Amino acid sequence: xxxxxLGACAFLLGVLYIWQATVIEESFLSDPVGPKAFPxxxxxxxxxxxxYFIWRPDxxxxxxxxxxxxxxxxxxxxxxxxxxxxxxxxxVVSTAIAAAFLTWRLGAHAVAAxxxxxxxxxxxxxxxxxxxxxxLARGPWGF
Amino acid sequence: MDTxxxxxxxxxxxxxxxxxxxxxxxxxxxxxxxxxxGLGPSNGVAILIPLAFTLGLPAAPALILLTSVYYxxxxxxxxxxxxxxIPGDEPALMTTLDGxxxxxxxxxxxxxxxxxxxxxxxxxxxxxxLVFLAPQLVKVALxxxxxxxxxxxxxxxxxxxxxxxxxxxxxxxxxxxGLGIATIGVDGQTGVPRFAFGEVHLYDGIDFLVAIVGLxxxxxxxxxxxxxxxxxxxTADSMKIGRVTPPMSMLNxxxxxxxxxxxxxxxAGVLPGAGASLGSFIAYTFEKRYSDRKGTFxxxxxxxxxAPEAGNNAAAGGALVPMLALGVPGSGTTxxxxxxxxxxxxxxxxxxFQSNPDVVWGLIAALFIGxxxxxxxxIPLVTMFVRVLLVPPKxxxxxxxxxxxxGIYGISxxxxxxxVMIIFGVMGWVLRKLDVPLVPVILGVLLGDQMEKNLRRAxxxxxxxxxxxxxSPLAIGLWAFAILGFVAxxxxxxxxxxxxxxxxxxxxxxxx
Numbered sequence: 012x013x014x015x016x017l018g019a020c021a022f023l024l025g026v027l028y029i030w031q032a033t034v035i036e037e038s039f040l041s042d043p044v045g046p047k048a049f050p051x052x053x054x055x056x057x058x059x060x061x062x063y064f065i066w067r068p069d070x071x072x073x074x075x076x077x078x079x080x081x082x083x084x085x086x087x088x089x090x091x092x093x094x095x096x097x098x099x100x101x102x103v104v105s106t107a108i109a110a111a112f113l114t115w116r117l118g119a120h121a122v123a124a125x126x127x128x129x130x131x132x133x134x135x136x137x138x139x140x141x142x143x144x145x146x147l148a149r150g151p152w153g154f
Numbered sequence: 155m156d157t158x159x160x161x162x163x164x165x166x167x168x169x170x171x172x173x174x175x176x177x178x179x180x181x182x183x184x185x186x187x188x189x190x191x192g193l194g195p196s197n198g199v200a201i202l203i204p205l206a207f208t209l210g211l212p213a214a215p216a217l218i219l220l221t222s223v224y225y226x227x228x229x230x231x232x233x234x235x236x237x238x239x240i241p242g243d244e245p246a247l248m249t250t251l252d253g254x255x256x257x258x259x260x261x262x263x264x265x266x267x268x269x270x271x272x273x274x275x276x277x278x279x280x281x282x283x284l285v286f287l288a289p290q291l292v293k294v295a296l297x298x299x300x301x302x303x304x305x306x307x308x309x310x311x312x313x314x315x316x317x318x319x320x321x322x323x324x325x326x327x328x329x330x331x332g333l334g335i336a337t338i339g340v341d342g343q344t345g346v347p348r349f350a351f352g353e354v355h356l357y358d359g360i361d362f363l364v365a366i367v368g369l370x371x372x373x374x375x376x377x378x379x380x381x382x383x384x385x386x387x388x389t390a391d392s393m394k395i396g397r398v399t400p401p402m403s404m405l406n407x408x409x410x411x412x413x414x415x416x417x418x419x420x421x422a423g424v425l426p427g428a429g430a431s432l433g434s435f436i437a438y439t440f441e442k443r444y445s446d447r448k449g450t451f452x453x454x455x456x457x458x459x460x461a462p463e464a465g466n467n468a469a470a471g472g473a474l475v476p477m478l479a480l481g482v483p484g485s486g487t488t489x490x491x492x493x494x495x496x497x498x499x500x501x502x503x504x505x506x507f508q509s510n511p512d513v514v515w516g517l518i519a520a521l522f523i524g525x526x527x528x529x530x531x532x533i534p535l536v537t538m539f540v541r542v543l544l545v546p547p548k549x550x551x552x553x554x555x556x557x558x559x560x561g562i563y564g565i566s567x568x569x570x571x572x573x574v575m576i577i578f579g580v581m582g583w584v585l586r587k588l589d590v591p592l593v594p595v596i597l598g599v600l601l602g603d604q605m606e607k608n609l610r611r612a613x614x615x616x617x618x619x620x621x622x623x624x625x626s627p628l629a630i631g632l633w634a635f636a637i638l639g640f641v642a643x644x645x646x647x648x649x650x651x652x653x654x655x656x657x658x659x660x661x662x663x664x665x666x
């Protein structure tokens with residue numbers, strides 16, 4: 012079933028992709044092939060493979076239970092939040108919080124996770140910014 | 155003898171304090187990445203690329219650092235295979251079969267030492283193979299026109315799908331997905347935006363480093379979240395290793411296995427789309443058929459350790475041949491190395507040998523030096539790496555994720571790129587669950603631009619006549635191999651694939 016869903020998604024993707032390829036505006040200065048042909052070839056490969064997924068699906072993969080899926084979704088949310096917090100709160104604070112959260116969700120005790128988050132963040136800050144001179148996001152406090 | 159004098163010049167490049175230091179650092183980090191389950195050569199190198207790039211390392215030192223990581227990971231993977239029965243990375247899968255039983259018999263130290271020596275033998279001779287084979291391949295590649303290059307890229311995707319994958323349709327889909335991603339952005343030849351949907355950030359296209367780090371490194375974090383608590387953790391008890399020297403009799407018994415496996419591994423590495431996992435698999439299977447007369451394989455036979463370790467290290471060297479000489483990587487990690495070169499505006503391929511001989515030969519010389527460093531690190535100092543295994547992944551994986559973010563942020567300084575990277579991370583996880591291989595996706599993202607450019611160049615020359623793609627004997631030969639590589643595995647069955655990789659470990663394993 013999972014493969015059939017993949018096939019349906021791939022089919023839609025292929026159709027959408029080819030359709031988008033056909034509406035590419037061509038400039039008057041073009042080579043014989045133009046910007047459309049290669050994407051249309053790729054789109055065709057996607058459509059062919061999607062047909063195969065639907066026709067002959069593989070055995071079902073082991074999907075994690077709903078709780079685990081939510082866990083992954085939550086981690087994604089934290090990471091997206093992290094990317095938005097970076098320019099506002101600076102590297103050290105945002106990284107400490109994000110790393111602490113991930114460590115906690117991976118099964119560490121809450122206190123240990125907070126410590127690990129701070130250590131990770133400071134460790135990266137010291138080694139990459141202070142020692143190697145990489146530019147990291149700067150917050151209102153200068154770090 | 156041109157080759158040897160070029161190699162001597164290479165040693166002059168590699169023997170600076172900076173490059174030696176980078177090789178040492180790379181070997182150390184590589185062994186650590188290889189040893190830790192979940193981190194392997196391709197995501198280890200992927201995490202380090204943005205860092206090497208933002209630190210402003212020139213091409214030769216950057217490449218020395220990263221290939222040392224690559225070689226190092228091939229050494230490191232065996233440590234957890236032997237001690238914990240968990241492969242540290244995918245190529246080390248076969249080493250568990252005899253390595254762990256040997257450790258259980260109290261011979262862990264001997265097993266580690268023997269596998270270290272086998273790794274050295276494989277890597278050392280494969281690097282010599284690289285020295286002599288790559289310039290020959292360059293001579294052929296100089297005859298290639300755009301049509302031949304287009305056929306060559308197709309060949310790489312076809313064999314990647316045919317040999318190294320379980321399901322051809324999924325490999326084809328993965329390649330098309332990668333190529334499709336590569337077409338996003340302003341078309342280089344006509345200047346019209348494609349698939350950008352008016353989003354300014356997309357006009358530049360999607361940075362392949364973002365895609366690589368997302369697909370390889372971040373998806374690994376999600377796999378860990380999914381399997382939290384179910385994986386075995388290392389205990390200090392399983393880390394007792396005893397003496398770390400192999401008895402002479404054991405070396406005498408295994409040198410045949412090592413030399414045969416080196417040859418098989420090297421050939422497997424040179425074939426496009428095969429890589430180190432296949433190298434170690436073929437080496438082990440052949441050795442088992444050839445010399446397992448008493449049925450000792452799988453019960454702790456030293457030859458069963460020497461064969462896959464020599465095989466995977468030889469394949470790692472072999473895989474560099476097509477990457478450097480043709481610009482077509484044969485495996486996941488060499489694809490990532492190709493990304494490094496492209497990010498530095500260096501186009502690998504035959505011209506690399508002419509325009510940047512210092513990069514090529516400096517790199518090869520560094521591989522020889524690194525290999526000796528690795529031998530030294532992996533025999534007397536192996537206990538140090540064994541301790542690394544005691545660091546629980548729950549502390550390690552968040553750090554990996556954060557370092558990935560740091561690297562990408564260092565390049566572009568944009569939150570948008572980080573968000574795209576998260577999308578790739580999730581996509582990588584879903585594709586892994588569905589058994590869609592990630593290496594063709596990466597290869598597509600990397601090569602899409604070149605592939606399209608060559609197609610359009612060929613057709614511009616022929617003024618729109620598509621038969622030009624099949625006009626020269628060289629091109630026809632490449633197409634024939636492409637079709638053969640894609641179809642033959644369907645016909646001759648699944649002989650070329652690690653059977654045990656099918657069942658459990660494959661989804662979580664890091665591609666080489």
